[in-house]
Amino acid sequence: MGSAALEILGLVLCLVGWVGLILACGLPMWQVTAFLDHNIVTAQTTWKGLWMSCVVQSTGHMQCKVYDSVLALSPEVQAARALTVGAVLLALVALFVTLAGAQCTTCVAPGPAKARVALSGGALYALCGLLALVPLCWFANIVVREFYDPTVPMSQKYELGAALYIGWAASALLMCGGGLVCCGAWVCTGRPDFSFPVKYSASRRPTATGDYDKKNYV
Secondary structure, eight states: OHHHHHHHHHHHHHHHHHHHHHHHHHOSOSEEEOOOGGGSSOSEEEEEOSSEEEEEETTSOEEEEEOSOSTTSOHHHHHHHHHHHHHHHHHHHHHHHHHHHOTTOOSSOSSHHHHHHHHHHHHHHHHHHHHHHHHHHHHHHHHHHHHTOTTSOGGGOEEEOHHHHHHHHHHHHHHHHHHHHHHHHHHHHHOGGGSOOOOOOOOOOBOTTSOBOOOOOO
16 A cells, blocks of 8 residues: 555646646746846836747736747747657656556556556656756756846846746656656565555356355455
8 A cells, every 4th residue: 555655646746747847838937027227117027938928017918929930939949849848748648657557547457567557657757857857947047147148238138937937846746756656666566565455256156046146255
C-alpha cells in the first residue's frame, strides 16, 4: 500500500503541474513593463506572451493582439512555443503511461512489467519538467540581461511576468511528482508486498440440484 500511495500522490502532483504548465503557456504575461524612473506613473502597461501581446490601460481596459506571423517572431519566442507545447503533449502521453502502470488500475497485469510501465510514466513526467524549464529559464535570462543593459532604452525594459513563475512552479511539481511515481514503482518492483493486495476467488459451480456450491474459494 505504501508504494501505491506514492504513485497516487505523485500522479496528483503531476496533474496539477500539467495544468499549471498549460496555464503558463497560454498566459500573455511572460514579460511585463518595467516601471523605472520617469515611467513610474504610466497610462498603460504592456504584457507580452508566446501567442499575443496585451496593453492594459489605467482605466482597466485591456486590448490584446495575436501575433500575425510566426516567422517574424524572435528565435526565443519560437523556441519557447515549440518546447512548451512539446512538454504539454509529452505530459499527456506520460499520463496514459502512468495510468496504465499504476497499481490502482487493471490495464496491465500485476507484476514486474506493470511496475516498469509506471516507472516509465514517472520518468516521462520528470522529463516534461526539465523540458519546460528550458524555455522558461532562457526567456528569463533574456529579460534580465536586457533589463541591466544600459544600451536598451528605459521604455523598452521589461520584468519577469507571472507566467514565468507559474511555469517554474509547474515544472517543479512535474519533476517532484514524476520522482514520486518512480519511487513508488521502484519500491513495488523490489517489494511486491507493498503493492495493492489482489485476491482471486473461484466461480461457484452449480450442484446436481441446480443450487450453487456453498464453499468459499480464495
